[in-house]
Amino acid sequence: MSDSAAHPREDDPDAEPGTDPADADGPEAADPDGEANRPDGETTEVSTGAESVVAALEAAGAETAFGVQGGAIMPVYDALYSSSIRHLTMAHEQGAAHAADAYGVVAGEPGLCLATSGPGATNLVTGIADADMDSDAMLALTGQVPTEFVGNDAFQETDTVGVTRPITKHNYFADDADVIGDVVGEAFELSRVGRPGPTLVDLPKNVTLDDTEEAPGPAEAPAGTDPDPRAREDAVEAAARAIEDADRPLCLFGGGVIKGEASEVAREFARAYEIPVTTTMPGIGSFPEDDELSLSWAGMHGTGYANMAITHTDCLIAVGTRFDDRLTGGIDTFAPEAEVVHVDIDPAEISKNVYADYPLVGDAGTVLEQLLDAVVEEPDADEWREQCQEWKETYPMTYSTPDDEPLKPQFVVEAFDEATDDDTIVTTGVGQHQMWASQFWTYTEPRTWVSSHGLGTMGYGVPAAIGARVAADAMGESDRDVICFDGDGSFLMTMQELSVAVREDLDVTFAVLNNEYIGMVRQWQDAFFEGRHMASDYNWMPEFDKLAEAFGALGIRVDGYDEVAPAVEEALAYDGPAVIDFHVDPEENVLPMVPSGGANGRFALTEDQL
Amino acid sequence: MSGEDAAGMPGPAPDERPQPEGRRNLEGHRIDPVVEAEHDSRRAVISALVEDEPGVLARVSGLVSRRQFNIESLTVGPTTVEGHSRITMVVEETDPGIDQIEKQMAKLKPVISVGEVSGSAVTSELVLLKVHGEEPDKVHAVAEMYDGRTLDAGPETITVQLTGDESKIDDAIDAFDQFGIIEIARTGQTALARGNIPTAPGEKPGTAGEPTTPNTQ
Numbered sequence: 126m127s128d129s130a131a132h133p134r135e136d137d138p139d140a141e142p143g144t145d146p147a148d149a150d151g152p153e154a155a156d157p158d159g160e161a162n163r164p165d166g167e168t169t170e171v172s173t174g175a176e177s178v179v180a181a182l183e184a185a186g187a188e189t190a191f192g193v194q195g196g197a198i199m200p201v202y203d204a205l206y207s208s209s210i211r212h213l214t215m216a217h218e219q220g221a222a223h224a225a226d227a228y229g230v231v232a233g234e235p236g237l238c239l240a241t242s243g244p245g246a247t248n249l250v251t252g253i254a255d256a257d258m259d260s261d262a263m264l265a266l267t268g269q270v271p272t273e274f275v276g277n278d279a280f281q282e283t284d285t286v287g288v289t290r291p292i293t294k295h296n297y298f299a300d301d302a303d304v305i306g307d308v309v310g311e312a313f314e315l316s317r318v319g320r321p322g323p324t325l326v327d328l329p330k331n332v333t334l335d336d337t338e339e340a341p342g343p344a345e346a347p348a349g350t351d352p353d354p355r356a357r358e359d360a361v362e363a364a365a366r367a368i369e370d371a372d373r374p375l376c377l378f379g380g381g382v383i384k385g386e387a388s389e390v391a392r393e394f395a396r397a398y399e400i401p402v403t404t405t406m407p408g409i410g411s412f413p414e415d416d417e418l419s420l421s422w423a424g425m426h427g428t429g430y431a432n433m434a435i436t437h438t439d440c441l442i443a444v445g446t447r448f449d450d451r452l453t454g455g456i457d458t459f460a461p462e463a464e465v466v467h468v469d470i471d472p473a474e475i476s477k478n479v480y481a482d483y484p485l486v487g488d489a490g491t492v493l494e495q496l497l498d499a500v501v502e503e504p505d506a507d508e509w510r511e512q513c514q515e516w517k518e519t520y521p522m523t524y525s526t527p528d529d530e531p532l533k534p535q536f537v538v539e540a541f542d543e544a545t546d547d548d549t550i551v552t553t554g555v556g557q558h559q560m561w562a563s564q565f566w567t568y569t570e571p572r573t574w575v576s577s578h579g580l581g582t583m584g585y586g587v588p589a590a591i592g593a594r595v596a597a598d599a600m601g602e603s604d605r606d607v608i609c610f611d612g613d614g615s616f617l618m619t620m621q622e623l624s625v626a627v628r629e630d631l632d633v634t635f636a637v638l639n640n641e642y643i644g645m646v647r648q649w650q651d652a653f654f655e656g657r658h659m660a661s662d663y664n665w666m667p668e669f670d671k672l673a674e675a676f677g678a679l680g681i682r683v684d685g686y687d688e689v690a691p692a693v694e695e696a697l698a699y700d701g702p703a704v705i706d707f708h709v710d711p712e713e714n715v716l717p718m719v720p721s722g723g724a725n726g727r728f729a730l731t732e733d734q735l
Numbered sequence: 736m737s738g739e740d741a742a743g744m745p746g747p748a749p750d751e752r753p754q755p756e757g758r759r760n761l762e763g764h765r766i767d768p769v770v771e772a773e774h775d776s777r778r779a780v781i782s783a784l785v786e787d788e789p790g791v792l793a794r795v796s797g798l799v800s801r802r803q804f805n806i807e808s809l810t811v812g813p814t815t816v817e818g819h820s821r822i823t824m825v826v827e828e829t830d831p832g833i834d835q836i837e838k839q840m841a842k843l844k845p846v847i848s849v850g851e852v853s854g855s856a857v858t859s860e861l862v863l864l865k866v867h868g869e870e871p872d873k874v875h876a877v878a879e880m881y882d883g884r885t886l887d888a889g890p891e892t893i894t895v896q897l898t899g900d901e902s903k904i905d906d907a908i909d910a911f912d913q914f915g916i917i918e919i920a921r922t923g924q925t926a927l928a929r930g931n932i933p934t935a936p937g938e939k940p941g942t943a944g945e946p947t948t949p950n951t952q
Contacts, residue, residue: 286790287790287793290790290793290794290797291797291801294844295843295844298789298790315844347844349847350844429744429746433752436754436755437753437755448763456759456760456761456763457758457759457760457761458754458758458759459759459763461755461756461757461758461759461765462755462756462757462765463765464765471842472838472841473835473838473839473841473842475838476762476763476831476834477763477835478763479759479763480759480762480763480764480765519746519747520744520745520746521744521745521746522744523744523745524744525742713742714742714743716743716744717744724754726749726752726754726755727749727752727754728749729743729749730743730744730745730746730748731742731743731744732742732743733743734743734748734749
């Protein structure tokens, strides 16, 4: 919300002449004694709170920021002017938060986003809540009105700390320029230690403008927030005996496996004891879906074989999952005969939704290593493994492509999967397209599936693709493809960020699976509301290919099967953002489906079974 | 999906599939299909040592409300250590619920330690009572019976201060009811463990994932 850019100093409550002398010329009296301790031994001079903020970010290793300018955050932006941190201006603060979130997911480092006070901060809220639900490391910096105005309903004032308190791991109000850098460094570190999550520092304008000689010290997470990575040995031994004794063991790998960089050891663990593997949706990529042991992901729209396995297992080895209701279905019928071994870094997740017979609190990779040492005998589960393979054949993930029906969205997903390498990053919005993108793409690597899981934020896909692209480029992996699968409804929510992709010449392919419905709602209306399509009909969508061209991107429209492969090829070959508007079958449903609160083992394979 | 189109995926319908006999209760425990085992709720006193920083009470009360824990009272006050405060909460929850409250509170950055105060703890509450003043002698007699103090006595009203554990306070309020209680203000229970037992454990509990209640350290 850059009010001050359009009308400099007119609307700004702190801009009255004489009230804020530092505002007039910005930092000028650089203090040669203000130094920040950088990990590389170099020092940075700081002279203002804002410079201390930026010095702290650099010292903590932040390389990229996403944000939108505005009155109260201007001092921080001014300090970014001469920083090594790359800043990408986004079209909307929500886009900045999602881009930062996705950047963090791909890079494995906290993402960084900035916004001004008031509407800038409230626009970040959806993105912060999204990161919170998915335990993504992210630091949000928000401008705030000067401390003397706080609480007076000043122009563009919002109680940002109050608003974001329930959706952050912790948030801070920085009211002292002398420690502002330390606070920012602490917030950055806190977001990544233990169970990751978003943190926020609210930065009043007078504090960022304030003179200070105090450079930030090394960034450190607060005491007691970086938990012991090892689980208790006796608990590990007990769990190991349960695993050895199991007849029908099953691994359930969640997003924590990926966040804990434990995919390698997770694979080693499952293969060492030949235990079949299912994942949660955020756990996609933790285990290769083309492995014979893989049953793909379980839950509401998970595969039939994953849901059969999770229903019949007698020993569920769950790692880094919080047993979300979209995974469990009705708790009464969730893995009802299984002893649960639950590995999690957050003790509060133990027995929160599903009782853990064997709680193992610790880092996913470390605890799996402990289990690898402790489990001596492979469980005797030949029959069970055969059963799991049989279920794969009984409930195959198929769809039909009749001549008299429009293009099927699943076909588009498969076409992209075939045309790209394993390291391709997929981002999505939320809805039917998200489910097809997860079901009909074979994921093999961690940090290649970037989606909004817990919060279910429509519009996540476009800014996330931008964040993912920037992250891959920053990692020197610009040859990786980034594909954003989006729905027509989802795309329309954040497609203004396409302007950023064009401006930055980002090589991203946006595949809109356009069914002229807010399709998941339409599917539920057909199944549970007798087909009354209240507010779900989206036949009023603009022509996305032409809109893409207006933005300066490549725009392609696809209506039939024969156009798919050439369009995919053209878009992938195009060096820059490309949008393909795939007009797909409006009546196609996402299956299988476990109705809300239903039994996983009773997934519907047709709409009639719902 | 419109019309007779039976599009979908192949495989046996839900009723044709084997389903396990077992069930879980609402708390996610496996249960015998015949025996429905569920926990009753109980009252628990939870004590937390917190950093006395702005917003700490909002963080705690926000946590309690958004996770829908049943809370009866909450008191907060400084300790002898500068920068530390003690929060005492009385909650009505099942054992797993109490466990969750403690673990979730332990995750709040300003919370230094938290735990349930065992049943043998000393608890007390302060109450201010304002009753009609027509019968001052009787009011004083009742106040004396409950070790109360008269803080203010006028021609129309008498204000009495009472302290004690919950049952004593409840009895006293019943006794004062005969004079007509005009206004009442209660602090809620506050508590300390007996003897050498620390009221809140010395470090954040639940680090091994085991239930942290009751605190028997």
